[in-house]
Every structure is written in C-alpha cells, then in structure tokens.
Amino acid sequence: MSTTPGRSDAGLLYRRYLSAVMLHGHASAKACDLGATDLYALNILELTGPMTPGELGTRTGLTTGPTTRLIDRLEQAGYVRRVPAPDDRRKVIVEPIGKPAELDQVMAPARQKVGAILAGYSAEQLDVLFDYFDRAAHAYQEAAELLRSDSGAVCP
Amino acid sequence: MSTTPGRSDAGLLYRRYLSAVMLHGHASAKACDLGATDLYALNILELTGPMTPGELGTRTGLTTGPTTRLIDRLEQAGYVRRVPAPDDRRKVIVEPIGKPAELDQVMAPARQKVGAILAGYSAEQLDVLFDYFDRAAHAYQEAAELLRSDSGAVCP
DNA sequence: AGATTTATCTTCTCTGAAGAAGAGAATATG
C-alpha cells in the first residue's frame, strides 16, 4: 500500500475514475433523449448481438415486465426490431437495427479525449492497459452477477 | 489503429469494459436498496466532501427539484446532514455522515477481484494504469460537462 | 396420442423518481 508515496490515495483516485465514467454514461444517455437503461441495453445489443428479451432482461438487471416495455421503447424509436425465433415460436429475437442519430456526436468528445490520452502511451503500455480492461470487464461482470443472485441474502 | 493485430477490436473491448463497470454500479446500488442516483450522489459527497445542494445537483446532472428530494432521501436514511452555511444564510451544506451498512459487503467482490488483478502487475505497470485512471477521470468529467452544456444544441 | 408441466413473452396496476414552474428568503449592487 505505502510502497509508492503517490499511491496512498490509489483507492480514491480509482473511485473518482469510476464516478467520472458513470457520470458520463448518464449524461450521454440524456443527451440522446434516452434513459440510462435504454442506452445501456442498446449498447449490450450492439456488443453482443441479437438476443431474446429474457437474456436482455438478465443482462440489464431488469425483470420481465420492464424488459418488455424497454424493448417497446427501443422498437418505437426505431433502434431495434422484434423477430420471431425460427426454432422456438415462444421466443422472440431482439435485433439492433439502428442507433440514435446524435450518438456519435455525443460520444465524440469522450472518444477524442480518451484517444488522445491513449495515443501518448507506448505499445507496451497499451498492452498493459488493454490487458487490464479485458480482465476488469470480466471481474465486474462476475461481481454484478454475484450481487444479483445474492440480493437480500447478505447475512450468512 | 491496425499496428498491433490483437488491437483491432480495442474499441469493442473497451466498450465491453465500460458496460461492465456500469452494470456493476447499477447492481450494487440495488443491492443497497438505493437508487443508482442516490448511491452515486453519496459517492460524490464522500469523494469531494461537503457541498451545497446546487453543486450536488450539478454534479449528478439533476435539476433543483429532484436534488432537494434526493437529499431528503439521503438525510432520512441517515447518510447525510444539512448544515446551514456560515457565510451565506441562503445556502445549505450537505455533509456525508454515514454509509449504507451493506456497502462494504456489496463492494467486496468487486474490490477483491480488481485487487487480485492489480496485484499481478509490476510497479511500473501500475504506474501506467493509475496514470491512465487519473487522466481518463478528468477526460470523462470534462466530456460530461460538455454534454450538459450542449444539451439540445448539437447542430452548429 | 393425449394430457400435464414448463418456459417464454406480454399485459396490468402501483410505487417511486425526474422534470418544469413557481414561491420565499438572503445577498449583492446601484
């Protein structure tokens, strides 16, 4: 902990970083006239590809009812499409078919700034950073799943 | 961009990382029986120290009405306290005076996992990572402020 | 083969949070 003098406030620095990321996520959703969850769901669909409402609900942390209405909103806005699943006629596949027009413009400042920061690192340093991003993504995903299953059962 | 073959999907990897961070933030708030905004505001107060409702509203991206009720909720839960400002009797200072009891327990899995990841890096590599965290935090904060001021004025 | 159970999605109603507009109190400025 106290090996490097500049890292005594590492935890604080890290939390500030997470706070900034979350604030920006919220602000960009609002700039697209979307709720935070809506933009988040759209992001998941684009990253992971088409999926059923059930899976989308699991990934967003929503129950089935709100998930249907979330898809309704996205479909009405023209960002996703409902397609019947070919193998199972109970299922529906939610496909991303578009993005908010303002999204690129909204994300531009952050992309530009982060790009400029990353451009200042050497190839080896970038390897370290992206290695961390990859591992941390899995870590947070697992931690979030743990929280969802533990809901209310915090006492052993 | 295409210098390193393994980094062609850097953007994708990075977005997955941000998604995981946001999902975890949302899940942990729910695990504390708080709204995402409430936990976020509490986090800001702990990181930055006491501030007026106006500043808290600006930082959370809320307008004045919801900010008052946000503080009401936090005050009723015993997490913050309203103190009259000594220099200006219009103002109120919001002070953090506690945290949700479950917070440490909720954050434990993520902290442990991220700690384990960070423990695997050398001192030089950690310097790179925390240098990035620091710069990126400022970048996202600036980008978020830009979005808030540009709201609706996307066309030049 | 027919009936039952399971799974998936949707609909409905209720609670809670965010936005908009306005009021009241205190400070700063002319």
Next chain:
DNA sequence: CATATTCTCTTCTTCAGAGAAGATAAATCT
C-alpha cells in the same frame, strides 16, 4: 434604500421499474 440576482424548497405532472397474473408454445410423461 430599492432593485435585481442567487439559492433553496414546494407542487404538479410525466415516465420508468417492480410485481402479479395471463396467454401461447414447447417439452415431458403416462
């Protein structure tokens, strides 16, 4: 001393999420 500005709080309306209940299709069992 009077006016304008700043800051917070209050009220009303709108929208998103939780939960229970219902409908349709697939899988399983007898």
